Amino acid sequence: MERFQSATHRPLQRAAQAILWLHAAFVALIVASCTYGNTAHAQPIPREAQRYQLTLKREAQLAWGLQAPVATFAAQVHQESRWRLDARSPVGAEGLAQFMPATTNWIGGLYTSLADRAPTNPTWALRALVTYDKWLADRIKADDECQDMAFALSAYNGGLGWVYKRQKLSTTPGQCLGxxxxxxxxxxAAAQKENQHYPELILRRYKPLYASWGNGACS
Structure with a gap:
């Protein structure tokens, strides 16, 4: 009787083992696919960024203090120019920080440290970026430091006027993200899409790349 039961159950056991093997293979395939996808979409820090790390940290701390969100500013430069000194947009923005000529002239007249108006100079560009971000953040009311930075980034991309108009229309004027x-x-619609995603890209996608550089907003 025992021999009969054993012989009867052997095909069932083999079938169960086959199902388990197929399940394990399927799971392994999914994991491998996800790993490949993440690797394929990973965006390493450009080699040029390392050259300007200390300069950015120094300029950020001069403008924002020792707890300056250096990682956030690095992510912003990443978004603006991918750290290319010769970057130039179709509308005329140039340099690491992609300053427009009018903004370059304006901020150069506002701060003596930026009076030489040299957007293609890396030190000037990084100083201008962190200084302008601070100027914007100081003029925005938000619920917390994270949202204040998000609004400042939005204003850097589209102008402070857009931020003020949105806040007047919003039921949660202190919240930027989402x-x-x-x-x-x-x-x-195109301008709205770009401006809406600008702070999200910097704070959520690119800032983690620069986590080792220092503090970051919305940590």
């Missing part, structure tokens, strides 16, 4: 910054203040 809230006020999703409101179209009367601009084109």
């Amino acid at each position: 809230a006020t910054c999703t409101i179209n203040p009367g601009i084109t």
Whole structure:
């Protein structure tokens, strides 16, 4: 009787083992696929960035203090120019920080440390970026430091006027990410899409790349 039961169950055991093997193979395939996908989409820090790390940290701390969100500023430069000194946009923005000529002239007249108006000079560009971010952040009311930085980044990309218009239309004017910054203040759909995603890309996608550089907003 025992021999009969054993012989009867052997095909079932083999079938169960085959199912388990197929399941394990399927799981392994999914894991491998996800790993490949993450690797394929990983964006390493450009080699040029390392050259300017100390300069960015120094300029950021001069403008923001010792706890300056250096990783956030590094992520912003990454978004703006991928750390290319010769970067130039179709509309005329240039340098690491992608300053427009009008903004270059304005900020050069506002701060003596930026009076030489040299957007293609790396030190000037990084100093201008952190200084302008601070100027914007000081003029925005937000619920916390994270949202204040998000609004400042939005203003850097689209102008302070857009931030103020959105806040007037918003039921949560102190919240940028996922809230006020999703409101179209009367601009084109393309401009809204770019401006809405600008702080999100910097704070959520690129900032983690520079975590070893120092503090970051929205940690």
